[in-house]
Amino acid sequence: MMQGERELGQFLLLVFDLLGIFVFALSGGVLAVRKQLDLFGVLVLACVTAVTGGIVRDVLIGAIPPAALADWRYLATAMLAGLVTFRWCGLIERLRNPVQLFDAAGLALFAVLGTGKALAFGLTPFAATLLGIITGIGGGIARDLLVVRTPVVLQQTELYAMAALIGSGVVALAAAFGLPQFPAMVVGALLCFGLRFMSIRRGWRLPVAGTRE
Amino acid sequence: MMQGERELGQFLLLVFDLLGIFVFALSGGVLAVRKQLDLFGVLVLACVTAVTGGIVRDVLIGAIPPAALADWRYLATAMLAGLVTFRWCGLIERLRNPVQLFDAAGLALFAVLGTGKALAFGLTPFAATLLGIITGIGGGIARDLLVVRTPVVLQQTELYAMAALIGSGVVALAAAFGLPQFPAMVVGALLCFGLRFMSIRRGWRLPVAGTRE
Amino acid sequence: MMQGERELGQFLLLVFDLLGIFVFALSGGVLAVRKQLDLFGVLVLACVTAVTGGIVRDVLIGAIPPAALADWRYLATAMLAGLVTFRWCGLIERLRNPVQLFDAAGLALFAVLGTGKALAFGLTPFAATLLGIITGIGGGIARDLLVVRTPVVLQQTELYAMAALIGSGVVALAAAFGLPQFPAMVVGALLCFGLRFMSIRRGWRLPVAGTRE
Numbered sequence: 131m132m133q134g135e136r137e138l139g140q141f142l143l144l145v146f147d148l149l150g151i152f153v154f155a156l157s158g159g160v161l162a163v164r165k166q167l168d169l170f171g172v173l174v175l176a177c178v179t180a181v182t183g184g185i186v187r188d189v190l191i192g193a194i195p196p197a198a199l200a201d202w203r204y205l206a207t208a209m210l211a212g213l214v215t216f217r218w219c220g221l222i223e224r225l226r227n228p229v230q231l232f233d234a235a236g237l238a239l240f241a242v243l244g245t246g247k248a249l250a251f252g253l254t255p256f257a258a259t260l261l262g263i264i265t266g267i268g269g270g271i272a273r274d275l276l277v278v279r280t281p282v283v284l285q286q287t288e289l290y291a292m293a294a295l296i297g298s299g300v301v302a303l304a305a306a307f308g309l310p311q312f313p314a315m316v317v318g319a320l321l322c323f324g325l326r327f328m329s330i331r332r333g334w335r336l337p338v339a340g341t342r343e
Numbered sequence: 344m345m346q347g348e349r350e351l352g353q354f355l356l357l358v359f360d361l362l363g364i365f366v367f368a369l370s371g372g373v374l375a376v377r378k379q380l381d382l383f384g385v386l387v388l389a390c391v392t393a394v395t396g397g398i399v400r401d402v403l404i405g406a407i408p409p410a411a412l413a414d415w416r417y418l419a420t421a422m423l424a425g426l427v428t429f430r431w432c433g434l435i436e437r438l439r440n441p442v443q444l445f446d447a448a449g450l451a452l453f454a455v456l457g458t459g460k461a462l463a464f465g466l467t468p469f470a471a472t473l474l475g476i477i478t479g480i481g482g483g484i485a486r487d488l489l490v491v492r493t494p495v496v497l498q499q500t501e502l503y504a505m506a507a508l509i510g511s512g513v514v515a516l517a518a519a520f521g522l523p524q525f526p527a528m529v530v531g532a533l534l535c536f537g538l539r540f541m542s543i544r545r546g547w548r549l550p551v552a553g554t555r556e
Numbered sequence: 557m558m559q560g561e562r563e564l565g566q567f568l569l570l571v572f573d574l575l576g577i578f579v580f581a582l583s584g585g586v587l588a589v590r591k592q593l594d595l596f597g598v599l600v601l602a603c604v605t606a607v608t609g610g611i612v613r614d615v616l617i618g619a620i621p622p623a624a625l626a627d628w629r630y631l632a633t634a635m636l637a638g639l640v641t642f643r644w645c646g647l648i649e650r651l652r653n654p655v656q657l658f659d660a661a662g663l664a665l666f667a668v669l670g671t672g673k674a675l676a677f678g679l680t681p682f683a684a685t686l687l688g689i690i691t692g693i694g695g696g697i698a699r700d701l702l703v704v705r706t707p708v709v710l711q712q713t714e715l716y717a718m719a720a721l722i723g724s725g726v727v728a729l730a731a732a733f734g735l736p737q738f739p740a741m742v743v744g745a746l747l748c749f750g751l752r753f754m755s756i757r758r759g760w761r762l763p764v765a766g767t768r769e
Contacts, residue, residue, distance in 0.1 A: 194405040195404060200467070256628045271702075275488060275702075276497055290596075292596055384709075407616065407618040412679075413679070490706060490710070
């Protein structure tokens with residue numbers, strides 16, 4: 131029964147990981163279509179956006195070879211998302227700011243999952259929080275650098291790294307206090323997504339930023 | 344005698360690896376001269392273009408420290424190529440599109456050699472194919488990012504990552520079916536170079552790209 | 557007593573490492589303020605500038621997880637520098653070219669410390685020199701790429717990578733000849749900083765660069 135629970139937990143982690151891959155790849159694919167790249171450019175940008183954060187995390191915690199290279203399902207999922215974007219780009223474009231929305235969902239999923247994997251590899255809650263942030267923002271940074279624009283993470287007036295920090299921090303704090311991990315991941319992901327979403331839609335910002343003239 | 348054959352094989356691999364370093368470094372050097380960088384900038388760009396792909400591959404397969412840092416001959420070769428470009432840039436410029444040509448040769452050599460090294464480190468044919476592509480395109484991406492231009496790999500109408508995929512895939516498939524590696528590498532490299540060459544000279548593209556409006 | 561000396565040595569190394577983190581983070585923070593990023597952007601750019609070189613070095617020598625993630629003092633120092641820049645940016649701006657000055661100090665400290673750590677991990681003097689250069693220039697490259705400008709290391713008429721090479725080379729040569737490491741680090745850092753400083757203030761360049769028309 132515990133065996134069954136563990137298998138269920140690992141299955142759920144895989145499902146959410148692939149979901150994060152999918153939505154991040156969509157954000158990369160939409161940007162590539164906007165920049166008028168051809169099919170292969172769309173696929174490459176979708177894959178880079180989806181797996182870079184996780185690969186950097188795996189390298190930093192010593193999980194070699196990285197999951198995104200060892201397991202074909204990750205890149206297959208990213209490519210599927212790239213194909214979807216390429217085929218139905220008109221439909222996706224009609225949604226308001228879809229790049230930012232998918233990006234926010236990917237950020238939330240990757241931040242909490244990255245923190246969880248770092249904890250599983252024995253890192254401290256502090257380091258695991260950082261690795262969650264890196265997992266979350268790495269793909270978006272690589273995506274933006276490849277099309278030569280300033281990464282979203284540095285753009286003014288948006289809570290981006292802060293959202294990832296809160297999502298990762300909830301998971302790391304739960305681990306530090308011995309609380310169950312899965313509910314902490316759900317709470318962390320919802321907080322991260324909600325914060326990012328409100329930042330985009332309602333213009334939420336860091337209060338401190340207002341202190342500059 | 345088998346000892347002699349193994350030594351010959353390793354010697355040939357080293358020769359082709361250094362050849363890949365040399366032509367990739369030329370492509371970086373030519374771009375640096377065009378951007379009017381000084382001698383050190385030319386050397387840095389030549390080295391970065393030549394070794395980044397291999398270093399990323401070595402990090403991802405756990406070959407630490409990476410060959411390009413542990414063995415002085417790699418960077419010495421890249422610097423030699425940088426000096427050659429700096430001295431005879433006028434001559435090299437007169438050739439038609441030399442950056443792209445050297446880049447295509449480097450892509451082909453690195454894709455097959457990167458796949459071979461990943462297989463030698465026990466990775467699956469799927470992961471080895473990806474690592475071959477990364478070895479092939481990593482240096483060019485770093486080169487383009489350093490001079491702040493969109494990487495060639497994402498530019499429209501060119502078969503770039505696709506060429507690397509085919510070169511790497513041939514080597515990985517040969518390994519999966521237990522076929523000898525060296526002929527597979529030769530075939531893979533020729534296919535990759537030929538595809539990239541025809542894409543540049545004849546405007547070959549992905550047929551699917553034409554399905555967009 | 558030898559125990560006491562070793563502890564003193566490690567304490568001094570940590571102090572200088574954190575000093576390098578601080579000045580590099582200042583250079584990142586000043587650039588972020590200039591680019592009108594908000595508080596979080598300033599903190600992110602300060603941290604990225606301060607720790608990227610060291611993280612890349614640690615990955616390449618197999619020191620996993622990297623010191624900057626495992627030890628909270630590194631990022632705390634970088635964030636403190638980011639806050640200082642954000643609060644007193646007017647004061648810092650009035651200094652002449654403060655980004656370049658802090659950058660030069662960080663370059664010198666990181667080049668010699670990176671070389672020292674690589675030697676301590678058993679790498680050859682050749683590889684250790686390269687890793688010192690990477691430690692020194694990595695953060696600045698990441699900083700410049702994030703704000704989408706050509707990295708300082710490639711800008712014309714400046715001795716940048718050359719300064720790092722000389723600083724690292726002194727430490728590596730001292731190790732190769734069995735000379736004591738700490739004085740070599742001091743000499744190497746002073747040479748590196750002095751060369752970079754004179755390059756900025758007096759326009760020192762590579763003599764070979766003058767041979768181009």
